[in-house]
Amino acid sequence: VVNTHPDEDHCGGPAGVLAKYPAEHVYSSVTEHTTKVFSNVVKYAEEQGRQIEVPQTGDSWYVGDAAVTCIGPVGTYSDSNNGSLVLGVDFGETSFLFTGDMEQKAEGDLLEAGADVRAAVLKVGHHGSPTSSSQAFLEAVEPSIAVISVGEGNDYGHPSADVLSRLEALGAELYRTDTQGEIIVRSDGQTLTVTTDPTSREPAAGKDAPFIGNRNSMIVHSANCAKLPGEDNRVYFNTAEEAEEYGYQKHTCIK
Secondary structure, three states, X not given: OEEOOOOHHHHHHHHHHHHHOOOOOEEEOOOOOOOHHHHHHHHHHHHOOOOEEOOOOOOEEEEOOEEEEEEEOOOOOOOOOOOOOEEEEEEOOEEEEEOOOOOHHHHHHHHHOOOOOOOOEXXXXXXXXXXXXXXXXXXXXXXXXXXXXXXXXXXXXXXXXXXXXXXXHOOOEEEEHHHHOOOEEEEOOOOEEEEOOHHHHOOOOOOOOOEEEEOXXXXXXXXXXXXXXXXXXXXXXXXXXXXXXXXXXXXXXXX
């Protein structure tokens, strides 16, 4: 599990993951921070017997056959955004770059240090903020696919029109969570495919399945429960355990 930096919008998710799923390693840019949300990351990691690890630039490890390399940060920054862990992932002939909230100062330092940031898939820095994604950095990455994780109607005006223009000028296929919802990029080691339909992750069980999930609440019910969701909001599962694997919680109707 990787928590790029301790800002609340980046460590809330990992805390939830660690509360439910076992991890072999828990990486972050720091081991301590003042927020309750980051303390939950530490708490759930320690409950698993894991300590927060701060990888150094150049450290690498494998997830299956995919090689993960810590590319940055290459300096020490007072700003947590610039201190974000920057990870490159190589799988076969495909490559990914995850930049957290790294801003243009740290981007420039990476380039000056000679870091190889080239990647086919770029998780665009800082939700498409104008403080990130400089022209020089994007040209060095030269992504064919760019993914912006950003909330719909956010108060910051992300993503920036300038950043969108730079990516479009580079010919990158652009994907945004605020307009397309969940974005899944798959690699077989040779080619990349992108899906934006959240139902693509749902099981193939038929409507006669014994368990029915509620897409909105992420709660699964037995098929004879009195509180089933509306038809348009249903997901069907063959077992309650299958539903839990997809992140659903059992309703009280399931013993």
